Amino acid sequence: MSGKVYVIHENPQWIPPFAAAFEAEGVPFEEWLLTDGSIDLAVEPPDGVFWSRLSASAHTRDHAHSKEFGRAVLRWLASWGRTVINGADVLELEVSKVAQHAALRHAGIEVPRTLAVFGTDDLAASAARFGAPFISKHNQGGKGLGVRRWDSVEAFAEWITSPDYEPSPDGITLLQELLVGRDSSITRAEFVAGDFVYAVRVDTSTGSFELCPAEACAIPGADGVEPEPLFRLRDDVDPALLDRYLAFLAAEGVGIAGIEFIETRDGRTVTYDVNTNTNYNPDVEASAPRSGPREIARWLGSLLPREVETLRG
Known part of the structure; x- marks a missing residue:
């Protein structure tokens, strides 16, 4: 097998929007469900581009060891010179908010006490x-x-x-x-391949901290009916802030991410989370000028010819 994108993950429920995007862009891909299995450390990995979507919440799906499996697999892939998007160092950011806080502060981005x-x-x-x-x-x-x-x-x-x-x-x-927003919202900015895709305003008026944007995370209302969308496009994010985020992602080697921040009542803009296995809300995707999953599929597909040519000499 060669010339393929391998999607390394542990949660099949989050994959359908990306599978549809790869199909729409004509990019061959294969899922690598990292909940068990093995690797022969002496055997060369297959040709292709490897995208890690390993999640800090894996333990909530009885996949507590997936991050350890990921640490092994991503180092193995890198040792063979494979192109890995959101590789081993990025996984450490994903699974540690202390690591995120330290990296953001070092980049000059305001973080919460x-x-x-x-x-x-x-x-x-x-x-x-x-x-x-x-x-x-x-x-x-x-x-x-x-x-x-x-x-x-x-x-x-x-x-x-x-x-x-x-x-x-x-x-x-x-x-x-406790950060008190100037209104009942936070903002999530999405980035792919060193480019800002779009920003989403997330309504926090219910007081919930469970703000996963994926359709698979949607929480039905009391009567079983889906609530009104909590996620809406936002087009007035400070360009200087976006530039700082882009510089931060480049310095940390992060290819795909969503970054969350809150604008506080006392005039601060505080960044508190980096999501390197970002998901996309279907309501936002339906109205966005660009699709997050399509941008990912297009970018990873563009890496395939270089990767295969390099590996085959």
Whole structure:
């Protein structure tokens, strides 16, 4: 097999929009479901371009080891000189909000005040030092799961000793300042191949932190009917901010990502999440001037001739 895009992932529910895009662009592709299997380290990988869509939320689908499988596979591919989009170093960004925070801060992008707490013994005391109100979140998160708002340290201290406590999968809990938006929204900016595709305004008026845009993540209303779309195109994002994001992604070797930020009531623009296995909302895609999945398929397809020619000498 040669001249093919390999999509490395662990969640088949997120693949259909990308499969449709590859088909529409005439780009041959194959899914690599990384939930089990093996690799022979002495055997050369197949010809092609490899795109990692491994997710920080894999543990919520009983695929907790997929990130470890990914670390092995992506290093193996790189050792053979294969073209890997969102490779091993990018996977570390995906599965660690501490890594994201450090990289964004280093790039001069404003991030929220954050305390990383290792284990649980010091959680209550750390929260007391940090001060309420605040939010707690998992260092290895995804889809907004594990994010909670706390208006008192006492309520947090009671929760972490209760049966309802949800430990972070990697044992690192983040305490983060509560950011109050100037309106009930956050913004997610989408990037492919060093290019800004579009921005999405996400309605947060319900108070939920679960803001996954994919159709597979949609939460039905109480009567089983889909709620009104929470995701809408936004066309007034500061170009200077987009330029900073593009420089950040280039420096970190990220080919495909969605970056989330909030514009606060006190005039700050704070960036708090980098999604390197980004999904796209179907309502937004239907009205967007460009399609995120189609841009990805077109770009990865354009890499195939160079990759095959290089490998075959």
